[in-house]
Amino acid sequence: MDVYYLMISDLVIIGGGASGFMGAITATGSGLRSVVILEGSSKVLEKVRISGGGRCNLTNSCCEISNLVNNYPRGEKQLIGLFNRFSTTEAIEWFQNKGVTLKVEKDGRVFPCSDSSEDVIKCLTDFAKKSGVKVFANSHVKQIDIIKQGFKLLVKGNKSFEAKNILICTGGHPSGRRLAKSLGHSIIQPVPSLFSFATSEKSLRTCSGITLDVQIKLTVNKKKYAENGSILITHKGFSGPVILKLSAFSARYLHANKYKGKLKINWLCMNEDEVRLKLDLYKLDNGKKSVFNNKPFNNLPRSLWKALLSSLNIDSQLKWADFSKSSKECLVKSLTMNNYLINSRGPYGEEFVTAGGVSLNEINFKTMESKICKGLFFAGEVLDIDGITGGFNFQHCWTSGWVAGKSVV
Numbered sequence: 001m002d003v004y005y006l007m008i009s010d011l012v013i014i015g016g017g018a019s020g021f022m023g024a025i026t027a028t029g030s031g032l033r034s035v036v037i038l039e040g041s042s043k044v045l046e047k048v049r050i051s052g053g054g055r056c057n058l059t060n061s062c063c064e065i066s067n068l069v070n071n072y073p074r075g076e077k078q079l080i081g082l083f084n085r086f087s088t089t090e091a092i093e094w095f096q097n098k099g100v101t102l103k104v105e106k107d108g109r110v111f112p113c114s115d116s117s118e119d120v121i122k123c124l125t126d127f128a129k130k131s132g133v134k135v136f137a138n139s140h141v142k143q144i145d146i147i148k149q150g151f152k153l154l155v156k157g158n159k160s161f162e163a164k165n166i167l168i169c170t171g172g173h174p175s176g177r178r179l180a181k182s183l184g185h186s187i188i189q190p191v192p193s194l195f196s197f198a199t200s201e202k203s204l205r206t207c208s209g210i211t212l213d214v215q216i217k218l219t220v221n222k223k224k225y226a227e228n229g230s231i232l233i234t235h236k237g238f239s240g241p242v243i244l245k246l247s248a249f250s251a252r253y254l255h256a257n258k259y260k261g262k263l264k265i266n267w268l269c270m271n272e273d274e275v276r277l278k279l280d281l282y283k284l285d286n287g288k289k290s291v292f293n294n295k296p297f298n299n300l301p302r303s304l305w306k307a308l309l310s311s312l313n314i315d316s317q318l319k320w321a322d323f324s325k326s327s328k329e330c331l332v333k334s335l336t337m338n339n340y341l342i343n344s345r346g347p348y349g350e351e352f353v354t355a356g357g358v359s360l361n362e363i364n365f366k367t368m369e370s371k372i373c374k375g376l377f378f379a380g381e382v383l384d385i386d387g388i389t390g391g392f393n394f395q396h397c398w399t400s401g402w403v404a405g406k407s408v409v
């Protein structure tokens with residue numbers, strides 16, 4: 001038997017994630033009476049729960065908008081106006097005012113002081129409840145029809161809801177994009193972003209677990225990307241913030257090129273001449289010492305030094321006095337422009353997000369309302385907006401959810 005919820009809601013939000021809850025709390029806080037969240041799964045805010053390794057990196061301390069938007073490979077331009085209204089500072093205040101005490105880590109990432117995502121979930125669910133938001137779990141929206149008063153939503157289990165306005169906040173889930181398409185929106189092809197790189201080369205297998213700051217260049221087909229930052233050597237290839245950042249900015253090109261590319265790593269962040277000079281001076285003072293066991297670069301981990309020497313087939317018994325000019329030149333190249341072929345996308349992204357989604361040209365970024373269908377709003381990852389790691393993905397969810405919640409009113 002079909003179950004109809006007879007009252008027409010002012011706003012039905014599809015998706016009980018970060019952007020959906022922010023949209024709901026903001027809308028009721030601004031005076032909207034009947035706000036409903038329909039969540040397809042059995043639990044709301046599941047991604048908040050698992051985010052940041054269970055700690056929830058909910059935003060970043062970067063507050064200069066011109067710098068902040070540089071952390072978004074897609075959506076950079078559209079976010080300028082949105083961040084002028086609700087940015088990282090406002091998000092931090094919003095949570096602190098609601099009792100979630102926050103801390104900023106050295107790299108600018110913002111976490112709850114408790115290091116527990118449960119605090120963020122409790123804040124959002126408590127405030128939604130207090131504001132009178134009705135949350136229905138296990139309510140996957142299958143279809144949206146336009147009716148005279150607004151929209152009729154058909155929900156799995158033969159339930160249906162009517163709403164004057166709807167806000168689609170379905171994250172990277174394909175069903176949200178399908179619903180948007182059914183209402184006339186174009187979808188930019190979704191591809192993964194924020195992933196590690198796998199290589200079949202085995203020379204660094206002994207270095208798995210090492211983290212260090214590097215300068216790195218990625219070439220995909222003819223397109224080049226360069227970044228500086230911290231890399232993590234894994235047993236399958238490379239990860240860490242700098243790799244995730246490269247993966248985000250090259251997400252589309254890597255996808256189009258079947259995740260094949262070339263990495264050039266400068267392990268020392270020094271130029272060739274500086275490295276050459278250091279090697280020459282070290283050789284002068286340490287002629288009798290073993291090359292494998294004595295290195296001129298304090299910051300370079302020992303196992304990486306040995307792996308690079310082994311990959312050049314340098315004799316493990318060699319003394320610095322016998323270190324030839326040709327070996328030195330090969331080592332200089334290895335230390336400053338070490339090449340690796342990427343042959344696939346690694347399975348472990350720190351934060352896996354979807355690049356692509358509802359086309360940004362079809363959204364009014366003053367309100368988050370569709371330019372195609374009146375009363376239809378979008379927020380969060382369902383849009384073709386995504387950020388790098390560091391709390392930037394949640395930030396655009398808080399921002400777009402907040403603007404949508406204000407605008408429906």
Ligand SMILES: Cc1cc2nc3c(=O)[nH]c(=O)nc-3n(C[C@H](O)[C@H](O)[C@H](O)COP(=O)(O)OP(=O)(O)OC[C@H]3O[C@@H](n4cnc5c(N)ncnc54)[C@H](O)[C@@H]3O)c2cc1C
Nearest residue numbers: 015017018019040051052057141170171380381391393394
């Ligand atoms: C492992 C992991 C860790 C992460 N860590 C961080 C981090 O620390 N910091 C950060 O900034 N970002 C992080 N992210 C990214 C961040 O989680 C997302 O960007 C964010 O959750 C997107 O929020 P959203 O509200 O748009 O969508 P979601 O949080 O994905 O919520 C969408 C909701 O909609 C529901 N839904 C989908 N379709 C339907 C439907 N048809 N009907 C009803 N409900 C539906 C889904 O079940 C889901 O609950 C992480 C991501 C992952 C995967």
